[in-house]
Amino acid sequence: MKYQNILIKDISAHIRLITLNRPAQLNALNKKTIEELHEALKKADDDRAIRVVILMGSGEKAFAAGADIKEFMNFTPEEGRKLSEDGHKLLFDFIENMKTPVIAAINGYALGGGLELALASHIRIASTNAKLGLPEVSLGVIPGYGGTQRLAHLIGKGRAMEMILTARPVDAQKAFTYGLVSEVVPFEKLLDKAVEYAGYILKNSPQAIGLAIEAVNAAFTNTGLKKENELFGKAFSTSDFKEGTRAFIERRKPGYSVD
Numbered sequence: 001m002k003y004q005n006i007l008i009k010d011i012s013a014h015i016r017l018i019t020l021n022r023p024a025q026l027n028a029l030n031k032k033t034i035e036e037l038h039e040a041l042k043k044a045d046d047d048r049a050i051r052v053v054i055l056m057g058s059g060e061k062a063f064a065a066g067a068d069i070k071e072f073m074n075f076t077p078e079e080g081r082k083l084s085e086d087g088h089k090l091l092f093d094f095i096e097n098m099k100t101p102v103i104a105a106i107n108g109y110a111l112g113g114g115l116e117l118a119l120a121s122h123i124r125i126a127s128t129n130a131k132l133g134l135p136e137v138s139l140g141v142i143p144g145y146g147g148t149q150r151l152a153h154l155i156g157k158g159r160a161m162e163m164i165l166t167a168r169p170v171d172a173q174k175a176f177t178y179g180l181v182s183e184v185v186p187f188e189k190l191l192d193k194a195v196e197y198a199g200y201i202l203k204n205s206p207q208a209i210g211l212a213i214e215a216v217n218a219a220f221t222n223t224g225l226k227k228e229n230e231l232f233g234k235a236f237s238t239s240d241f242k243e244g245t246r247a248f249i250e251r252r253k254p255g256y257s258v259d
């Protein structure tokens with residue numbers, strides 16, 4: 001399959017780099033990108049030679065700045081719910097349950113769906129210029145690609161609530177302090193660092209790695225994902241959602257109702 005929005009490169013016989021490649025849109029995750037990522041990740045997971053996948057964004061500015069707001073801003077609540085459901089199935093739950101470990105190398109903004117992509121990955125490292133956040137409520141919507149569940153699992157409910165309700169991104173250093181990323185390195189060293197982590201993984205039993213992922217995931221059954229899915233759709237029926245997404249496109253601050 002020829003991809004439009006992602007790039008594939010084998011760094012070695014066992015390490016595959018998948019790069020999100022819509023830099024002009026800060027690698028925002030539209031439907032096509034999600035479908036292509038699904039295809040590419042499935043192919044990697046089915047290929048016994050590929051034992052680690054590294055995910056990165058093209059350019060220096062963004063890993064991914066979220067779900068594509070322009071694509072979903074006119075969706076009905078049912079279309080919104082389906083967007084979240086399909087995303088879970090094709091990409092976020094899919095990655096979490098792969099037997100091949102996925103390392104997110106966060107090279108800039110990881111916002112909304114972009115951070116959710118990193119959260120679904122098995123290991124996260126960040127460059128010093130990275131900014132990580134779930135700004136969805138600033139748009140009148142909620143995280144819909146697993147962020148309400150996986151962020152709380154990873155860094156605890158209190159910090160997750162802080163990040164989700166304030167919508168404020170954290171810088172790489174704070175993300176490290178929060179336990180959101182394993183390591184922070186300068187941008188130029190990010191890929192090398194991801195390859196170094198891949199090297200540690202490659203020394204181990206591939207079969208045991210797959211079983212370990214399954215066992216760790218068993219402790220986090222994510223029953224809240226269904227609820228997130230439903231509430232994400234519900235947000236699409238609100239006047240705040242219409243105002244928030246329109247304000248983003250018009251590059252102004254949203255004026256939310258307070259009654």
Ligand code: CAA
Pocket residue numbers: 024025026028065066067068069070071084109111112113114116135136139141142143144145147
């Ligand atoms: N969706 C669609 N387009 C996006 C986008 C997104 N999430 N993020 C950035 N872009 C586009 C911009 O519209 C702009 O496109 P044009 O040049 O065609 O106008 C281009 O990428 C460059 O972005 P900016 O000009 O805004 O760059 P900036 O440096 O001024 O700001 C930014 C960078 C702070 C990351 C800003 O782009 C931003 O706030 N982006 C949106 C972040 C966000 O809210 N993400 C959450 C999305 S909702 C979600 O993810 C839901 C879910 O959980 C399922």
